[in-house]
Amino acid sequence: MSRYEEFMKFRERMNERILAQGTLEIKRFFALDTKAYAAGALDEKAKELLGLAASMVLRCDDCISYHLIQAKDKGASAAELFETFTVALVVGGSIVIPHLRRAVAFLEELEQAAP
Amino acid sequence: MSRYEEFMKFRERMNERILAQGTLEIKRFFALDTKAYAAGALDEKAKELLGLAASMVLRCDDCISYHLIQAKDKGASAAELFETFTVALVVGGSIVIPHLRRAVAFLEELEQAAP
Amino acid sequence: MSRYEEFMKFRERMNERILAQGTLEIKRFFALDTKAYAAGALDEKAKELLGLAASMVLRCDDCISYHLIQAKDKGASAAELFETFTVALVVGGSIVIPHLRRAVAFLEELEQAAP
C-alpha cells in the first residue's frame, strides 16, 4: 500500500469514528469544512488553492496533501500549484520549506498512484 | 488623516528606512515579496487572494490590510473577498474572527477613502 | 467610553455587518462558535476556561477579553482565572506574558465597569 493509500485510508477510518463518537458541533464543523470549498463567486479550483496556501503557511502536512489531491482534481496545473507554493513560501518563510519538500514528494506519489 | 492614510504613510516611511539601513538580504526579500504576486499561470487577483487567505490564517492585520488594498485594485469583488474570508475562517478557526472584524472595518474605510 | 465599552461596541457593530454581508458558511461558523460553549458533560464555566486557555496560547487579545467576560459571568473566581493563566503560560512560554499583562489590565477594567 502506497503512502497515498495509507493516508486516505487512515483519514477515512478516523473521520468515520469522529463522526460516530463526536459532538453535534464537530459534525457541523465537518459539514462546514466541505461547504467552504464549493463553487461560488470563486470556482472550486481557486478555493482549493486558497486552502492549499493557508495549509502551507500553517504548516499542516495532511491538510497540504488533502488540498493537493483536491486542487489537482479540480484542474490545477503544476504551474498553478508551484505559484501557490511560491506565495506560501514568501509569506511563511523558510520554515515552510520542509513542508514544500513533502508536498513535492506527495505530488510524485499522486502521479504514480493515478497516472 | 484616516487610518488608511496613516497605515500607508507609516508603511512607506518604514520601508524606506528598512531599505536604507537593512542588509542586502532584506532588500532582496522585499523584491521577492513583490515578484511573488506578479501574474503568471495564476493572475494577479488570484495571487492577492492567496496572500489574503495566508495573512488571515496567520492573523497579521497589516498584511490583511495590504492584500485587501491590492486585491480590490486587481478587481476582486466583495463576494470574492468574503469567500476568501470563509476559507480562512474555516481553516483558521474562531481566532481568525477578530481579524475578520478588523478586515471588514478596513474595507469600510477603503470604500470611504476611495469611493 | 471605557476600553471595555469600546471593545464591546466595535465587536457588536462588526459582527452585525459580517452576518449581514457574510456567506452562509460564516453565519454557520458564528452559530457553531456559540454552541461549542453550551453546557454538556462539561459545564459552561469549564468550557469558557478551555476557550480562555486556547486563546491565550494562540495569543489573541480580543479572544482572551471575550472569554474573560464570559468566564467571570459563568462564575469563575480570580483563583481559577489565574490557574488557567498559569497553564497557558507554561504551555505557551514567555511570549504569552504580554497577553497576560493585557488580560490582567482588562480584568481591572471589568471590575471597574461592573462592580
Added chain:
Amino acid sequence: MSRYEEFMKFRERMNERILAQGTLEIKRFFALDTKAYAAGALDEKAKELLGLAASMVLRCDDCISYHLIQAKDKGASAAELFETFTVALVVGGSIVIPHLRRAVAFLEELEQAAP
C-alpha cells in the same frame, strides 16, 4: 511494542538525558511544567483538559497524547474529552482536524493498552 509504549519509552529516555545534560533553567522548567497541573482552585482533571485544549490548538501531537493519558487518569470521560476537542476545533479551525484524528487513534490505543 505498541505505539503507546514506544511513545512513553522515548519520552522517558529523552527526559532523562535532557535533565542530565540540560541547564539548570531547563530542569526548573520541567519542574514547573509538572506543578502547573497540580490541584488548586481547579482540580487536576480540569487542568489536564486545559492542557489538552491548549495542546490541540497549538497542534502538538505528543503534548495531546500526554494530556490524553493524564486526563483519562484523572477521571475524564469520553464525553468530556470530545467536548474539549470541540472547543479546540472551533477555536483552532480545520487545521486541528489531522491532530483530532491522531488523538482519536491514540485514544483507541490507550484503551487497547490499558483496558
Added chain:
Amino acid sequence: MSRYEEFMKFRERMNERILAQGTLEIKRFFALDTKAYAAGALDEKAKELLGLAASMVLRCDDCISYHLIQAKDKGASAAELFETFTVALVVGGSIVIPHLRRAVAFLEELEQAAP
C-alpha cells in the same frame, strides 16, 4: 510621555500586579525568564539576540521591544541587530515585515529617548 516610556510603565505596573496576584508557578516562570538570559557559555548579548530572533518569528511586538532594549544595553550594534532581523525575516517570511517596521520605529524612539 513617549511610547517607549509608556511601554515601560505599563510593563512594570502589570508585572507588579501579576507577581502580587499570580500563582507561585507564574512567579517562578518570571524568575526563569530572567535567568535564561544570564551569561553562560554564551554571553548576554548573544542570548538577547536569540530572544530577539525568537520573538520576531513568533511576531510578538512587546517581546521584540524588550529584547531590543536589552540587546542594545548589552552592546549589540545596529549591524548585529539588522543581521538578526535578516535571519528572522528569512525564517519567518513576509508576515514578519510589519513587526520589522515596528521594530525599526521602536529603535528610532530608543535613540531619541536615550541618545
Added chain:
Amino acid sequence: MSRYEEFMKFRERMNERILAQGTLEIKRFFALDTKAYAAGALDEKAKELLGLAASMVLRCDDCISYHLIQAKDKGASAAELFETFTVALVVGGSIVIPHLRRAVAFLEELEQAAP
C-alpha cells in the same frame, strides 16, 4: 542507513526537484536562505544559533536538525547548544519540549554518525 543519512538524502533529492521545477522566486528564496547565515557583523556560529532558536520556537523538526548540523559544523559546543535550547524553551513554552527531545536524539545520532 541512519535517520541522519535518510534525512540528508531526502532533503537533497527534494531540493533538486524543487529547484528544477520551481518558480524563479522559489530559487531566489533558496539562495537568500543560504546567504542569511553568511558571516557579517555576526559570525556564522552566532547566526546558526539564531536559526536554531527561531526553528525551535516555530517547532520545525527538520529546520532544527539542519541548524544543529550547521551549528556544530561552525563550532558550537554542547553548552552553547543547550543554552540556545534554554532560551527557546522559555520563550516558546512546554510545547517546545517534544522538539527538544527530538533535537537531543538527533544530536546523539550526529555524534554516532560523525564521531
